[in-house]
Amino acid sequence: MDYIIHILIIISIFVPLALSLDLLVGRTGILSITHAGMYGLGAYTTAILTKTYGVSFLTSVAVGILVTVCASYMLSKVLSRLKGDYYTLGSFGANIILFSLFMNLTPLTGGPMGIFNIPQAVIFGIPVTSTLAFLLVSLVFMCLVIIFMQMITTSRFGLIIQAIRDDTLATEVFGYNVKDFKTVAFVISASIASIAGSLYSTYISFIDPSSFTLNESIFMLTMIIIGGFASKRGAIFGAVFVILLPELLRFVGLPDSIAAQLRVAIYGAILMYLMYKKPTGVFGNYTP
Amino acid sequence: MxxxxxxxxxxxxxxxxxxxxxxxxxxxxxxxxxxxxxxxxxxxxxxxxxxxxxxxxxxxxxFARTFQDAKLWSNLTVLESFLMAQKSESWLYSIFHFSSLEEIKSAKEIIERIELTHHTNTKVRNLSYGQRKLVEIGRALSVTNSxxxxxxxxxxxxxxxxxxxxxxxxxxxxxxxxxxxxxxxxxxxxxxxxxxxxxxxxxxxxxxxxxxxxxxxxxxxxxxxxx
Amino acid sequence: MEYFLQIAVDTIVLASLYTLIGTGFSLRYSIVKYLDIGFAVYMTLGAYAYFVFSKYVGLYAFLYSILFSAVVAYICERFYFAKLEDRKSSSMIMMIASLGFMTLVQAVIAMIFTSNVQGLRTDISVYNVFGIAITDVKVISILCAFIFVVLLNLILKRTKFGSHIRAINDNKSLAETTGIPVKKISLIIASISAGVATLAGILYGMDTSVDPLMGMSLLLSGVTASIIIDIQDAKKVYIGAIILAIIQNTVVWFLGGEWKDAIVFLLLIVILLLRPEGLLGKKLIRTV
Incomplete structure (x- = not known):
């Protein structure tokens, strides 16, 4: 039973990751592989603040968002100088730089060993002790993100970013400041990832750089490629599918190290298969 | 001019x-x-x-313009394309902007003028070449105050x-x-x-x-x- | 003084590797016009192939590994990537497909050989010249890069094959209608670039070590090297590679090896900030 609650918590953390990535990649058309880095910024900020400085959980989330907003804003400005394919390459680089920071700023981030004994969350004075209680918190987060996504995608903003994806020049000619919209989409997407990261670090109470590698970003991309671009349903489906898959592998009983790589290999194979057969994904509204 | x-x-x-x-x-x-x-x-x-x-x-x-090679937003519907063309706005405003009935009415009027009313909610990518050219023109006509x-x-x-x-x-x-x-x-x-x-x-x-x-x-x- | 000379030699060796990677990659890019992450695969695959082959055929493993990669590249291109390209798949689809390919192969290699860092050779003879340590590998690396750049230049400028490549780079569809066998050349280049990647991977592995993730970081460095000056001109890539290698080595010397990857990207970003139009060749930038 605890196991099921654990899976549900992970799902409710990753659905917002998928939704926010879809906002950027599926709807705005920006193929950015930095999501794990943004996720990491939130995770590390919360870990450092709550453990070393005794800051409350919610405050640490707020600071995490602030840090991520600044980082993503700067990143977006820099990467926007790169055209087409080189943007994606640059985003790889950004993720690698962030990973290097997590890995090497040992006094702050604990280096390769990471940060452990992250204190449990205390939300509005109530300590979140049981996993069931945490599930409640993460579900609330997931629902809030879903509602937010619903609002943003049906608003004019949601329309404009899709127009930017479909034909940037036309959107520019019709008077829209494309650069601003792209930056805002990037920042919003990163901020949601940051909150998810904060939740993750509080839940697992231990983080290390391995959760925020380039491979993890690719894994997040797989979620929305399977689910389909520009689809909220797709993002949710993709997240659930991709979380449940390795759990199925676990039942097959392979040694952990092999299982971990097998999971990655399967994701790679799925990507190749999907691009060949159905680039739109299961629920996608847009073919890349 | x-x-x-x-x-x-x-x-x-x-x-x-x-x-x-x-x-x-x-x-x-x-x-x-x-x-x-x-x-x-x-x-x-x-x-x-x-x-x-x-x-x-x-x-x-x-001004408003059309392009020789109809640069349309292929995944938007005809209605959405015209709504977008009406007026440009800032990102902040757009987050809270949900199309008003008036705006939709104006857009639909133009759709009627180009005689594509039955395709109001069709995605542009599903239209024929000739229809797309009409949408291209309609989009230019949608720009208010041009x-x-x-x-x-x-x-x-x-x-x-x-x-x-x-x-x-x-x-x-x-x-x-x-x-x-x-x-x-x-x-x-x-x-x-x-x-x-x-x-x-x-x-x-x-x-x-x-x-x-x-x-x-x-x-x-x-x-x-x-x- | 000795330290300085040592760094200088090592820098030239590193630059040679980056040159091989940068030019090999841009050769591939000029034909397919999308960022083929698969190039990273062949560096890793080739190095590990050498690892296996060398146990049976010693130094001939060089030849066998390169052939092996060339064949694999040919098969993958013919039966998968070319099919995607035929469908006029967008470059995003191609990039994601190549990303999936890299993820898959990387994971499979990790499953077979474990993720640990391993050495490719145990019998390295070190020569002491004027107090600097020079291995035969280092010398070969420098020679290979030099020969390859000269050879590539000759082929591109003096042979019919080379002129075909340049034509395809300029305008693929026009080249096709002019009767240039684009598909055939595409397959040949896929094999050649895989071979070059393998060579670079083996040389790197001999000089340093191999691990399943080496391909990605080498690719990023190589591409950055070529972006710094001008990706079109192989000679200029050499210069860019030298600059990159100098900076990288200097930083590593002072700050330690963990920042190796991050530095490369920081440099890339700095360059792009200083010259937003980039020191980049026109042909390779696609406007968003």
Whole structure:
């Protein structure tokens, strides 16, 4: 039973990751592989603040968002100088730089060993002790993100970013400041990832750089490629599918190290298969 | 709308050479010339697609335009495309902006004018080429408060049924007192629609006048045949 | 003084590797016009292939590994990537497909050989010249890069094959209608670039070590090197590679090796900030 609650918590953390990535990649058309880095910024900020400085959980989330907003804003400005394919390459680089920071700023981030004994969350004075209680918190987060996504995608903003994806020049000619919209989409997407990261670090109470590698970003991309671009349903489906898959592998009983790589290999194979057969994904509204 | 000495070059090639034209309100001005003469380049400069290198433009601010190769938003519906074209806005405003009934009504009116009412909620990518050209024009018409309408070969590839429709649409805009500038290759259209014509060749204005004057001009004929 | 010379030599060796990677990659890019992450695969695959082959055929493993990669590349291109390209798949689809390919192969290699860092050779003879340590590998690396650049230049400028490549780079569809066998050349280049990647991977592995993730970081460095100056001109890539290698080595010397990857990207970003139009060759930038 605890196991099921654990899976549900992970799902409710990753659905917002998928939704926010879809906002950027599926709807705005920006193929950015930095999501794990943004996720990491939130995770590390919360870990450092709550453990070393005794800051409350919610405050640490707020600071995490602030840090991520600044980082993503700067990143977006820099990467926007790169055209087409080189943007994606640059985003790889950004993720690698962030990973290097997590890995090497040992006094702050604990280096390769990471940060452990992250204190449990205390939300509005109530300590979140049981996993069931945490599930409640993460579900609330997931629902809030879903509602937010619903609002943003049906608003004019949601329309404009899709127009930017479909034909940037036309959107520019019709008077829209494309650069601003792209930056805002990037920042919003990163901020949601940051909150998810904060939740993750509080839940697992231990983080290390391995959760925020380039491979993890690719894994997040797989979620929305399977689910389909520009689809909220797709993002949710993709997240659930991709979380449940390795759990199925676990039942097959392979040694952990092999299982971990097998999971990655399967994701790679799925990507190749999907691009060949159905680039739109299961629920996608847009073919890349 | 008036332009003075528009110059533009791409690398070593002078695409526009001291182009000065004058387009009257409530009149349809034609821009003709052989391929590569700079017609689209001029419109691109006037619509900020290309950065204006040299020259002056008067009253050129509020415009709407179509593109020769219908640059539409393929995953948006016709209605959504027109709503977006109505007015541009900032990102902050757009997050809280949900299309009002009025806005939707205005957009639907234009959809009706281009006779695609049954495709109001069809995604543009599912439309035929001819329908897309109509949407391209409709999108330009959706821009509220536009004073100038640039049409880049609006009749190219249109069916016989759609051509009179587009003609009427353009004439309606002319009646509203807009400045209309059309780039076209079809000489019949130029003759019947345009009040005044400029002829470009190799980036220079080689002739101007009424359609008949221009089409009977010796230099113009040479420019078209010479190439 | 000795330290300085040592760094200088090592820098030239590193630059040679980056040159091989940068030019090999841009050769591939000029034909397919999308960022083929698969290039990273062949560096890793080739190095590990050498690892296996060398146990049976010693130094001939060089030849066998390169052939092996060339064949694999040919098969993958013919039966998968070319099919995607035929469908006029967008470059995003191609990039994601190549990303999936890399993820898959990387994971499979990790499953077979473990993720640990391993050495490719145990019998390295070190020569002491003027107090600097020079291995035969280092010398070969420098020679290989030099020969390859000269050879590539000759082929591109003097042979019919080379002119075909340049034509395809300029305008693929036009080249096709002119009767140039684009598909055939595409397959040949896929094999050649895989071979070059393998060579670079083996040389790197001999000089340093191999691990399943080496391909990605080498690719990023190589591409950055070529972006710094001008990707079109192989000679200029060399210069860019030298600059990159100098900076990288200097930083590593002072700050330690963990920042190796991050530095490369920081440099890339700095360059792009200083010259937003980039010191980049026109042909390779696609406007967004």
């Amino acid at each position: 008036k332009t003075y000495n528009i110059n533009h070059h791409f690398g070593g090639i002078q695409a526009l050479n001291d182009v000065s034209i004058f387009c009257e309100e409530g009149k349809i001005t034609g821009l003709i010339g052989p391929n590569g003469s700079g017609k689209s380049t001029l419109v691109n400069v006037l619509t900020n697609v290309l950065h204006r290198m040299h020259g002056k433009v008067e009253n050129g601010k509020h 004073q100038i309408l640039y049409l880049d070969e609006p009749f190219a590839g249109l069916s016989d049924i759609s051509t009179p429709l587009v003609k009427d649409l353009i004439l309606e805009e002319k009646k509203k007192g807009k400045v209309v500038l059309i780039i076209e290759h079809d000489m019949n259209i130029i003759r019947t629609l345009c009040d005044y014509v400029y002829v470009l060749d190799a980036g220079k204005v080689i002739a101007e006048g009424t359609p008949d004057e221009c089409l009977n001009n010796k230099e113009v004929k040479e420019a078209y045949l010479g190439l």
